[in-house]
Amino acid sequence: MRFATDDWDARRVAQRLGIPITGTLGILAILVKDETLTVTEADALLARMIAAGFHAPVQSIKNVLTG
Known part of the structure; x- marks a missing residue:
């Protein structure tokens, strides 16, 4: 199970708590x-x-799959 969010503040808190994001x-x-x-x-x-x-750092999902 993962915590799904694109909110940077929420991601930082989840990371500090050891929650997969x-x-x-x-x-x-x-x-x-x-x-x-x-x-x-x-x-x-x-x-x-x-x-x-x-706002995405990639133009193709291929970059996510291979990165």
């Missing part, structure tokens, strides 16, 4: 690994999120 990109990566989404589908979702204002 993930964010939006981690959730997309899990969905690809579990074969719920294809890489193409995850990339399309990521592109839509970025277009809507989501």
Whole structure:
């Protein structure tokens, strides 16, 4: 089980407490690994999120899967 958040303050607190964390990109990566989404589908979702204002350090979920 992981704590899912993109809020940096919440992530820092969770890390200090030893709680495993993930964010939006981690959730997309899990969905690809579990074969719920294809890489193409995850990339399309990521592109839509970025277009809507989501700040991501990558343009493709492939970078998360291999990084």
